[in-house]
Amino acid sequence: MAFSPQCWLLTIVVLFGFCLVNNQVSCRKGKLIKLNEDNWDGLLTGEWMVEFYAPWCPACQSLEPHWESFSSWSDELNIKVGNIDVTANPGLSGRFMVTALPTIYHVKDGQFRQYKGSRDTNSFVEFVEEKRWQTLETISNWKHPSSIQMSIVSHFFKISMALRAVHNRLVQDYGIPYWGSYVLFALATILLGTILGLIIVCIIDILFPFKHPPSGSDSPRTRTLGEKEDLIEDVQDNNLSNDEKELRRRKNAQQKGDSDEVESSTKEPESVKETKAE
Numbered sequence: 001m002a003f004s005p006q007c008w009l010l011t012i013v014v015l016f017g018f019c020l021v022n023n024q025v026s027c028r029k030g031k032l033i034k035l036n037e038d039n040w041d042g043l044l045t046g047e048w049m050v051e052f053y054a055p056w057c058p059a060c061q062s063l064e065p066h067w068e069s070f071s072s073w074s075d076e077l078n079i080k081v082g083n084i085d086v087t088a089n090p091g092l093s094g095r096f097m098v099t100a101l102p103t104i105y106h107v108k109d110g111q112f113r114q115y116k117g118s119r120d121t122n123s124f125v126e127f128v129e130e131k132r133w134q135t136l137e138t139i140s141n142w143k144h145p146s147s148i149q150m151s152i153v154s155h156f157f158k159i160s161m162a163l164r165a166v167h168n169r170l171v172q173d174y175g176i177p178y179w180g181s182y183v184l185f186a187l188a189t190i191l192l193g194t195i196l197g198l199i200i201v202c203i204i205d206i207l208f209p210f211k212h213p214p215s216g217s218d219s220p221r222t223r224t225l226g227e228k229e230d231l232i233e234d235v236q237d238n239n240l241s242n243d244e245k246e247l248r249r250r251k252n253a254q255q256k257g258d259s260d261e262v263e264s265s266t267k268e269p270e271s272v273k274e275t276k277a278e
Helices: 005-029 040-044 058-071 090-095 121-130 147-170 180-207 225-238 243-267 270-277
Strands: 034-035 047-053 079-083 103-108 111-115
Touching: 034 040, 034 058, 040 147, 047 058, 047 121, 058 111, 121 180, 147 180
Parallel strands: 034 079, 047 079
Antiparallel strands: 047 103, 103 111
């Protein structure tokens, strides 16, 4: 069966149109920017809409086609649209304090606002086009992703995911039971804590060495027992009233007088000593 030139021309036009439409769709899909630990700081400049998702999350899977479609409007809205996989970037999950999935943020010149509206293409477009983000409260400075404290939280999340990976490897690859893995982690924690404690003690001893007290007579170590008792009595006297102080003074004087009498009575008279000597 032979085709006329008109049929060939029509076929070529249809194929060309199909390729053109397919190319436009591919270009629109390419507007979605994948963010990770290395390039997330690009959010701090310009205007962004960014989604935090996980591949296993059913709600994230439902949002995916709408988010792809919304990203195709980035040129018209003069905005960048991105997403972050929290399973591949646990540090960013901690840095942005992501507690639910999916989580969406609007970013304008480093100011972060959490989006909590409807999750469809039209709602996203209207949110940006009508600048509804201006009615939302920005994230406080102490929770800002670029702050020092959130950077520390980010490192803790990375460590926790690394420990989880080690746990899974011990259980799955080496066949260690769950309780055995927990025991190993407990022993490692105790050992690490002991080593860190010794290091801290050594650093403190170097920075703040022990100072020996002076060896003079005024040193607390060289005080006699009588001096310590007098010091204790002086401290006690300071806490007494005037009448109590006077009563104690008389009592001490009386005791002193009695002791003098006893001492004098025990001494032999000089005449007796001379007689004995003869």
